[in-house]
Every structure is written in structure tokens, then in C-alpha cells.
Amino acid sequence: MYIIVVGAGTVGYGLGLELQAMADHEVVLVDRDRSRSGELREELGEMVVHGDGTEVVFLESVGARRADMLIAVTGDDGTNLVSCQVAKHWFKVARTIARVNNPRNERLFRELGIDSTVSATGAIMAQIEVDLPEHTFIPLMKLHGSGLQLVDLHVIAGSEAEGAALRSLHLPENSIISLVVHEGGSPEVPNGDTVLRAGDEIIAVIPQEAEPEFRHLVAGATVNG
Amino acid sequence: MRVVIMGCGRVGSTLAARLEHEGNTLTVIDTDPYSFRRLPSDFQGETLVGSGYDDHVLEAAGVHEADAFFALTQGDNRNLLGAQIAKHIFGVKVVVVRVSDPFRGEIFANLGLRTFSPTNIGAQMAYDALIREQ
Numbered sequence: 001m002y003i004i005v006v007g008a009g010t011v012g013y014g015l016g017l018e019l020q021a022m023a024d025h026e027v028v029l030v031d032r033d034r035s036r037s038g039e040l041r042e043e044l045g046e047m048v049v050h051g052d053g054t055e056v057v058f059l060e061s062v063g064a065r066r067a068d069m070l071i072a073v074t075g076d077d078g079t080n081l082v083s084c085q086v087a088k089h090w091f092k093v094a095r096t097i098a099r100v101n102n103p104r105n106e107r108l109f110r111e112l113g114i115d116s117t118v119s120a121t122g123a124i125m126a127q128i129e130v131d132l133p134e135h136t137f138i139p140l141m142k143l144h145g146s147g148l149q150l151v152d153l154h155v156i157a158g159s160e161a162e163g164a165a166l167r168s169l170h171l172p173e174n175s176i177i178s179l180v181v182h183e184g185g186s187p188e189v190p191n192g193d194t195v196l197r198a199g200d201e202i203i204a205v206i207p208q209e210a211e212p213e214f215r216h217l218v219a220g221a222t223v224n225g
Numbered sequence: 226m227r228v229v230i231m232g233c234g235r236v237g238s239t240l241a242a243r244l245e246h247e248g249n250t251l252t253v254i255d256t257d258p259y260s261f262r263r264l265p266s267d268f269q270g271e272t273l274v275g276s277g278y279d280d281h282v283l284e285a286a287g288v289h290e291a292d293a294f295f296a297l298t299q300g301d302n303r304n305l306l307g308a309q310i311a312k313h314i315f316g317v318k319v320v321v322v323r324v325s326d327p328f329r330g331e332i333f334a335n336l337g338l339r340t341f342s343p344t345n346i347g348a349q350m351a352y353d354a355l356i357r358e359q
Contacts, residue, residue: 054302056328078278078302081309082329090332104280105306111313 002067004093005029006053006083007074008040011099015073020047028062054082056090064091073099073118081105084114107208110147137215142208148174149208153219157198161218167192169217172210179203229254229291229317231277231307232298236323236343238263240295245270252286278307280314293319301325308338 003019005012008031016029029044030053031037037050051058053072064070070087072080077100084096098114100106103122110117126139140150155161161169166177180190181201188194196202196218206214226249230237233255242265245251251270254277255261261272275282277296288294294311296304301324308322321339324330330340 054329055326056332076302078300078304078306082302082305085305085336086329086332089336090328102279105310108310108314112309 001069002026002063003028003069003071004053004059004062004064004067004087006070006072007031007079007099008033008036008048009073009075011073013040015071016044016047020044030058030062054079054086056086059086059091064093067091067093069093069095069097071097075101077101077105081109081112081114084109085112088113110208116142116144137211137219139211140203143205147208148205149211151204151206151211151214153202153204153215155196155198155200155202156219159198159218159220160216161196162198164196165192166190166194166196169196171217172206172213175204175206175210175214177202177204226250226292227287227290228252228293228295229283229286229288229311230295230297231255231304232296232323233260233263233272234297234299235263237295237297240297241270242268252291254282254286276303276307278303278310280310283307283310283315288317289315291315291317293317293321296320296322298323299325301329305329305333305338312338 001024003025005015005027008029012029016027019025019027027047029048030051032052034050037048041048049062053059064087070084070093072083074080080098084098087093088096095115097116097118098109100109100117100119103119106117106119106122138152140152142149177190179187180194181187183199202218228244228249229252230241231254233253237253241251241253245268252273253270254273254275256276258274273282273286277283288311294317296308298304304322304324308320311317312320324333324340324342325344327342327345330342334340
């Protein structure tokens with residue numbers, strides 16, 4: 001595969017090294033900072049090129065037309081978004097991956113067709129939530145291309161879901177509770193009669209934008225909430 | 226009309242003054258408070274210090290109630306990020322973006338943004354001036 005990495009900061013540098021070590025990939029690492037790219041070129045050789053990874057003429061010069069993948073990992077969301085959009089819409093690069101610095105931009109990036117987004121803040125927040133009992137919502141993974149995500153959460157006492165049979169719950173559209181693990185550890189593939197209890201763990205597939213609604217239903221207190 | 230302008234440089238401040246003079250309600254965003262000096266002394270609109278590509282700042286600027294959003298800073302990429310947040314997250318009807326790089330401008334025009342390139346406009350005016358002199 002031919003891969004273009006935009007941004008040679010800590011993330012881009014590490015990524016360049018890893019990809020270069022994999023035999024089957026041809027990698028070019030671009031950065032618009034002249035001294036940074038010069039420095040790295042001395043270490044890594046010709047794979048490092050100085051230039052603006054959002055500029056059509058420059059991307060053309062590094063062979064964007066034959067690239068299989070563009071990965072934009074600068075510290076600036078505007079640069080990462082535009083770089084991926086130019087790659088996708090002008091050069092028809094099949095797969096684009098963007099680092100998202102402001103996790104709230106993740107939704108916009110997905111809506112605009114960026115194939116994958118990676119947010120360090122989001123990933124660390126998810127890890128924190130694993131360890132905090134009061135934060136009961138863990139995004140497990142995004143399902144590629146569908147806008148759906150797999151989530152893990154606990155039913156909270158006082159929520160709308162507690163004590164309710166699944167058929168009576170008004171789930172957000174396109175949401176499915178696919179597994180219920182009751183307290184004590186017995187898993188159940190739920191049906192309409194399954195009653196949720198406080199402390200039950202749920203694995204569900206939900207649209208990304210339905211997260212607040214779903215979270216409120218299952219893990220939000222209805223009183224004093 | 227309610228109008229939000231991102232970037233209070235020469236272009237942004239001139240447009241803000243004109244639109245306010247015509248009776249519109251303006252909010253102008255810039256990262257540098259010093260740039261608001263470019264607005265006329267009797268400017269009545271709101272000024273907001275912050276990044277116009279930050280959704281919290283845009284919300285504080287009332288962009289969800291705006292009829293039009295202009296991204297006019299000198300940075301193409303931040304203009305394009307701010308404009309796409311305004312259009313896709315906040316649903317602003319009219320979104321106009323300054324994109325200096327004509328190629329990039331064309332790509333995003335094809336994606337439904339109203340872009341203009343000061344580079345193309347400047348070059349065209351210089352060219353026209355030459356033709357008229359001949």
C-alpha cells in the first residue's frame with residue numbers, strides 16, 4: 001500500500017517509523033514546517049518531504065493520485081479535516097484517517113465522510129470511565145461506515161430502564177440491546193420480556209448521535225437527576 | 226438578518242460595518258481582541274474573543290440562530306473547519322468561506338460551500354486594469 005502521513009509531530013513520526021518497518025508499505029511523511037521536516041529527513045531519509053498536506057499541488061507532487069490511504073495527524077483539526085477531504089474528493093484516495101484533537105469534532109468528521117477518526121482525548125476518557133463507577137458508559141468500538149457504535153453500560157437505579165421490560169422501553173431509533181449480563185455474571189440474549197435491573201450490564205448497538213438519549217434512558221436518574 | 230463573522234481583519238471588519246449599516250444584527254469573532262479596533266467606533270454588534278472553529282465559541286456567538294455565517298480569517302483550513310461546523314452541526318443556511326488557495330476553493334465549492342478566493346479576485350482585477358489601460 002502507498003500511504004501518505006500528514007504531520008510529522010510525535011504521532012506522525014512514530015507512525016512513519018512503524019509503517020516503514022512493515023515491508024509491504026511505501027510511506028511518505030509530510031510536514032509544512034521546514035526545520036522539522038529537514039531534521040527528520042536526516043534521520044529517516046527520503047520518506048520525509050517538506051510541504052503543506054492540504055495543498056492540491058503539493059499532494060499531487062508526492063503522488064496522492066496513487067495513494068491508497070492518507071492519514072492526517074497534525075495538532076490542528078482544520079488541517080486534518082481539509083487534508084482528508086482534499087484526498088478523498090480530489091484525489092479519490094480510498095481510505096482517510098484523521099486525528100481529532102477536539103473530541104467534539106469527531107461527529108462532524110464522520111458526517112463529512114472521513115473513514116476513521118482517532119481521538120486521544122476520547123480514548124483516554126473512555127479508559128477513565130472504565131474505572132469510575134459513577135461513569136457507567138463505555139464506547140467499545142465504532143462500526144465502520146454505518147454511523148453505529150457498540151457500547152457497554154450499566155443500568156442505574158432510578159433510571160427509566162430499571163424494572164422495565166424491553167418491549168416497553170422507547171429506545172432511540174436503530175438501537176438494539178444485544179446482550180444483558182445480570183448481576184452475578186449470567187449473560188442473556190434479551191427478548192421483549194427481559195426485565196432490566198439496576199446493576200445489569202448491557203451491550204448495545206446504537207447510532208452515534210443517539211448516545212445522550214440512550215445514556216439517559218439507561219443510566220440517567222429520573223428523579224433528582 | 227442575524228450574521229456571524231469569523232475573523233475581524235480588514236475583510237471581516239469592512240463587511241461587518243457594511244452589514245450593520247444596512248440594519249443587520251452582527252456578532253464578530255476573533256482570537257485577538259486587538260483586531261476589534263478595526264470596527265467603526267459606533268459599532269453596536271457583539272464582539273467575541275475565541276476561535277471561530279470551536280463549536281462552543283460558535284454556540285456562544287449564537288450561530289444556531291444565525292441566518293448567515295462568514296469565515297474570513299487568513300487561514301484556509303480554519304475557515305473551512307469553522308464553515309463546515311456552522312453548516313453541518315448548526316444548520317446555518319448561508320455559509321460563505323474565504324479560501325485563498327483556488328484549488329481548495331474549487332473542491333469545497335463542489336462540496337456545497339460558497340467559497341471565494343481573494344487570490345483569484347485580486348489577479349482578475351489586476352488583469353482587467355491592464356486590459357483597460359491598453
